[in-house]
Amino acid sequence: MKLTVIGCGYLGATHAACMAELGHDVLGVDVDADKIARLSVGEVPFFEPGLSDLLRRNIDAGRLAFTTSYPAAAEHGSIHFIGVGTPQQARGLGxxxxxVEAAVDTLVGHLRGDHLIIGKSTVPVGTAAALQARIDARTDDDTTVELAWSPEFLREGFAVEDTLRPDRLVVGTDPDAQCSAAVAVIDEIYREILETGVPFITTDWATAELVKTSANAFLATKISFINAISELCEIVGADVSTLADAIGHDNRIGRRFLNAGMGFGGGCLPKDIRAFMARADELGAHRTLGFLHEVDAINMRRRTAMVELVERVCRRELIGANIAILGAAFKPESDDVRDSPALSVAGQLALRGATVTVFDPKAADNARRMYPMLHFADSARTAVAAADVVAVTTEWAEFVHMGPDELDPLVRERVIVDGRRCLAPHIWAAAGWEYHALGGVNRSHSPARTTRVTSDNPHARARLKTI
Known part of the structure; x- marks a missing residue:
C-alpha cells in the first residue's frame, strides 16, 4: 500500500521505516529540511537500536523516501499517518x-478524492473529534477525509520491536459514522502482524485516546508507588528490592516497573500524566486524577533524594568535591535526555558547588547542549578520575558490568552511589568500596541468594544474570 507518515521525529521515522519493512511504499514528510536530508541518506538523527539498518535497507529497496513537500504527500497515496509531537504547553500542564493541528490543516489543503488520516500522536481525549471538524471545514465537496486514531505504544530502545511485534493494536473511529472504511484499511496495513495473533482492538475515538494516556498514567503510578515505599524502607532499614520481588510474585501485581530508584523521565511519561490531569480538569473531573499530582511529586522527590544522598556520603564538603555521574539519558539504549533524572541530579549537584563530570555512551551530545555548564567526559574512566563519589544514574550495560578493580586506581575516594539499584553491592563492598543505594539497604545480591532481575530492559536482564 502507498502510505505517508507526517512527522519524522522519533515516532514518525521509526513508523515509516517499519511500514516499509512490512512491504509498503512509504513517504516520510517533515518540515525540517536538515532532518529530511539526513534520513534520505539513511542517517538516523537520534539513537534507536536497529533503526539505522532498517532505514537503509528499505531506502535501498526503493520502498522508503523522505520529503518536505506536503503536495508530494497528497499525491503519493491516500493513507496518511500523523506522528508529530505533542509537548507540554509552555505555560501550563496541558x-x-x-x-498536530498544523500538520492536519496543511495536509488536508492538498487532498483530493478519498483519504484516510490515522493519528499516532499522544493527544488529550477529544482531540480527534475536534480534528475531524477542522478537516470537514477545510475539504471540498468532492473530497472525503476520514480520521482514525491508533495510538503508539513504543518504548525507547525497543521502538522497532514494538512496532513490528506489538502487544496490541488499538484503532478508534468516529462513533457517529454510519460507514467507516478505516478498520478494514488498517487491518490490511498490519495484516502480516495481525496474522501472528496480535490483539486488534477497535473502538471509538475517545477510548483510543484514553488507552494511551491511561497506560502511561498506570506505569507512572506503579513506579512512583515503589519509590514511595522505598522512602519508608530508607527510614526503617528495609530492603525495597526484596520487597518488590516479594509483591511482584503476586500475579495481580507483577514485578515489572517495580524498580525503586531515581524515578521516570523522558519525553512521554512526565508530560503525558500532566496533560492527563490538565484534561481531566478541563472536563470538570477535578478530583478524578488528583492522585497523579502525588505520583508526579514522588517522582520529582527522588531526584532531590539522590542529590542529598550523594552530598551525605561525600567525605568532604560538596563545594569543590569531584562527582562522577555515569549516565545522562533518562534510560539505557536511548540518547533521549528530555526530563532526564540523571541530568537533573547532575545539575543540582553543580548548583550546590560540586565539580560534576558526566559520561553517557550515547546521550553526551544531547546532554551537553542542554547542560553546557557541566563537564563531559568521553569515557567512564575519564569521568571517574579523582572522583570523591561515583554516582550511577542510568543503568547502561557497561556501568552494570564495570568492576571495582577498574575504578580503584582512578578515583580519589572509593564511594559509589547506585541510583538505579542495578549493581551488585556485595561485590563492591568486598572490594573495599563504600556502597550506597537510593532506596536504602540493598541485600538482594547476596551471593547466597538467587540473582534478582532488576531491570525492565530485556538486554539488561540478561546481563544482570551473569553478575
Whole structure:
C-alpha cells in the first residue's frame, strides 16, 4: 500500500521505516529540511537500536523516501499517518496540540478524492473529534477525509520491536459514522502482524485516546508507588528490592516497573500524566486524577533524594568535591535526555558547588547542549578520575558490568552511589568500596541468594544474570 507518515521525529521515522519493512511504499514528510536530508541518506538523527539498518535497507529497496513537500504527500497515496509531537504547553500542564493541528490543516489543503488520516500522536481525549471538524471545514465537496486514531505504544530502545511485534493494536473511529472504511484499511496495513495473533482492538475515538494516556498514567503510578515505599524502607532499614520481588510474585501485581530508584523521565511519561490531569480538569473531573499530582511529586522527590544522598556520603564538603555521574539519558539504549533524572541530579549537584563530570555512551551530545555548564567526559574512566563519589544514574550495560578493580586506581575516594539499584553491592563492598543505594539497604545480591532481575530492559536482564 502507498502510505505517508507526517512527522519524522522519533515516532514518525521509526513508523515509516517499519511500514516499509512490512512491504509498503512509504513517504516520510517533515518540515525540517536538515532532518529530511539526513534520513534520505539513511542517517538516523537520534539513537534507536536497529533503526539505522532498517532505514537503509528499505531506502535501498526503493520502498522508503523522505520529503518536505506536503503536495508530494497528497499525491503519493491516500493513507496518511500523523506522528508529530505533542509537548507540554509552555505555560501550563496541558499538551500542546498545535503541531498536530498544523500538520492536519496543511495536509488536508492538498487532498483530493478519498483519504484516510490515522493519528499516532499522544493527544488529550477529544482531540480527534475536534480534528475531524477542522478537516470537514477545510475539504471540498468532492473530497472525503476520514480520521482514525491508533495510538503508539513504543518504548525507547525497543521502538522497532514494538512496532513490528506489538502487544496490541488499538484503532478508534468516529462513533457517529454510519460507514467507516478505516478498520478494514488498517487491518490490511498490519495484516502480516495481525496474522501472528496480535490483539486488534477497535473502538471509538475517545477510548483510543484514553488507552494511551491511561497506560502511561498506570506505569507512572506503579513506579512512583515503589519509590514511595522505598522512602519508608530508607527510614526503617528495609530492603525495597526484596520487597518488590516479594509483591511482584503476586500475579495481580507483577514485578515489572517495580524498580525503586531515581524515578521516570523522558519525553512521554512526565508530560503525558500532566496533560492527563490538565484534561481531566478541563472536563470538570477535578478530583478524578488528583492522585497523579502525588505520583508526579514522588517522582520529582527522588531526584532531590539522590542529590542529598550523594552530598551525605561525600567525605568532604560538596563545594569543590569531584562527582562522577555515569549516565545522562533518562534510560539505557536511548540518547533521549528530555526530563532526564540523571541530568537533573547532575545539575543540582553543580548548583550546590560540586565539580560534576558526566559520561553517557550515547546521550553526551544531547546532554551537553542542554547542560553546557557541566563537564563531559568521553569515557567512564575519564569521568571517574579523582572522583570523591561515583554516582550511577542510568543503568547502561557497561556501568552494570564495570568492576571495582577498574575504578580503584582512578578515583580519589572509593564511594559509589547506585541510583538505579542495578549493581551488585556485595561485590563492591568486598572490594573495599563504600556502597550506597537510593532506596536504602540493598541485600538482594547476596551471593547466597538467587540473582534478582532488576531491570525492565530485556538486554539488561540478561546481563544482570551473569553478575
Amino acid at each position: 499538551a500542546d496540540t498545535t503541531y
